[in-house]
Amino acid sequence: MRNRRASLMLAVLSVATLTGCGITIPADPDGTLDRVTDGTLRVGVSQSDPWTVTEGTGQPQGTEVDLVEAFAAHLDADIEWTAGGESDLVQALEAGDLDLVVGGFTDATPWESKAAVTQPYAESTAPDGGTARHVMLAPLGENAFLVELEHFLLDGEAER
């Protein structure tokens, strides 16, 4: 009994103190949001027309590219684009060489265990007639960055 109360108190206290110290909740273990803000957002992009178009001009285009540009503007960040295949991009995300990967991913993505999948921010009709719910991929465990991105995507700015 005493033990349980003690651990509950400890949990409440530690959350309370840490919030008092000005740590935001959730926080990034590797500080992605801090680094990106007023810095550089390293984005991987794989071809998935009309969400992302990398072929041709050299400069990526598409609705998701526009969204990422708006998000970067929201953070006062410059964007460094890396075009490539999904597999390579997710690997780079896991290694910490990218901060964000876009490419028409849906919430049925098989990359769930290698990347943090955002909440679906838009819906479209999938080729099989079902509903495709669109997501982006962020680094695993960088929860402040993930939540900031999701806030941006869900709070109206991304309505279509």
Next chain:
Amino acid sequence: MSADRRRFGHTELPARQEDALRAAIRIEWATLVFLAVTIALVYLVLGNSQAMKAAWIEDLLSLAPPIAFLVAARIVQRAPNRERPYGYHRSVGVGHLVAGVALFAMGAYLVIDSISGLISGEHPPIGSVELFGEVIWLGWLMMGVMALTIPLPIYFGRRKMALARELHDKVLFADADMNKADWQTAVGSIVGVAGIGVGLWWADSAAALFIASSIVWDGTKNLRGAVRDLMDSRARTFDDGEPLPVEDRIIDTLRARRWIADVGVRLRDQGHVLHAEVFVVPRRNRLTLDDLIEARDECIALDWKIADAVIVPVDELPEEVGGAPRDRQSERNR
């Protein structure tokens, strides 16, 4: 439940134990309802979190002991018959084994899951969730749901522990341990998610590992107890702590009889009730049937748990019930 008296096979329960049994059946049904609600609720906030998935699998496992208890409580009422001369009491032992395995599996799963998370440096992602039009951090919701699942298991566990003592019911005891495991993992998840919230990726796995070790210990204790009982080891208290005191009481009571020189007892825990083999060494060479019947009835009257007592007159006590070491009875040719 019908109004007829509950019994364990031929054993009529004293009023106190009968009430305890009814209360135990009620509380196990309540546990099942509670678990069904929790399982549904946790499933809804699962998200992509591996930690919450683990919590959900644990909830599924904690269904096993209440179900084992309810099945055993039903079967155990049947009276012994020609095919089942020892009755159906052992269904409790089987239920105890099932509950022990579930508890152990839960602990082991949690240990392996959290150690592999720590070794591979898994950074659990916990994103946002939209709740009533507000976008909030899913972690808050997880902690809230987990906090809701704490108070009832604490209450269930304490009640079941008291009832297990009253009924000498080891399935109930194992289930009380399971309830303890449930609320402790919920506290662990809260601490873990809070830790993730402040940027400690390892917090969830570390908290789970800390709690899992105590679950593995409880599982091992129950498994060992169940196997011991199924192997007819010396009967022990409901928590597999001490040898049952009734063993000594039988010996003391019968030793007080004038015609008895020495007594040895072999008790086997059938589940709830005990079968007693009482070896007596008479002082004289002639015994009457009345002597034996009186001795038997006196044993049975000592404790409601003694369902069956046989009095075996012998010239010397067998070694395993306190006699002097010598040849085994079966090895003698006399």
